[in-house]
Amino acid sequence: MARSSSGFVAGLTAAALAVVGFLTYQASASAPDSLAAPKKTEKSPSATATHASKNKQDPNAVPAQSGIGERVVYSVGDDRVWLVGEGGKAQRTFKVAPSTVDPPAGRYVVSSRSGAIPGSDGVPIEHVVRFANVEGIPIGFSAAVDGSMPEPDPLKKTGGIREKRADGDAMWEFATIGKKIVVVP
Known part of the structure; x- marks a missing residue:
């Protein structure tokens, strides 16, 4: 009897390992080559042309690949945000100053908010809306209390996407908390 139960356990273990192996293969086959955020300087000319032609047509148009429903859409390539209402129309759109660490394209939700804190660059910021974390760096939108939108220091890894104060108020x-955020290339 002990012999048959050990065979049964061995069979279950082998089946479990086969399932884990298969799922690992599936995950690796569909995963990107790198989980690091693409650098802005690595854009292909065709991607840049796509963003430029869309903006020339209508910079207020919500990106088609951003889904449906009420959401915030952030285009890493255009450094632009859209606040999209229930009807799928942009209630507001505005340019932002990007951080040095970009969130990967995908769907997120607002995970935390802070009314006023010091920014990672030492500048006091307000209306912080966080939605992602890349390599331990929190990513979110904020506005500098002094209204500045400086270029980020490329030597520091920061995740603050800066908005003008009025745009920060709207955001x-x-x-x-829980609002959809969609990041597009």
């Missing part, structure tokens, strides 16, 4: 009102 704060719109992007509550």
Whole structure:
């Protein structure tokens, strides 16, 4: 009897390992080559041309690949945000100053918010809306209290996407905890 139960356990173990191996293969086959955020200087000419032609047509148009429903859309390539209402129309769109660490394209939700804190660059910021974490660096939107939108220091890894104060106020009102955030290239 002990012999048959050990054979049964061995069979279950082998089956479990086969399932884990198969799922690992599936995950690796569909995963990107790198989980690191693409650098802005690595854009292909065709991707840049696509962004440029879309903006010339209508910079207020919500990117088609950003899904449906009420959401915040952030284009890493265009450094632009859209606050999209229930009807799928942009209630507001604005340019932002990107951080040095970009979130990968994908779907997120607002995970935390802070009314006022010091930014990672030492500048006091307000209306912080966080939605991602890349390599331990929190990613979110914020506005500098002094209204500045400086170029980020390329030697520091920061995740603060800076908005003008009025845009930060609008984001704060719109992007509550759990609100969808869609990042597009």
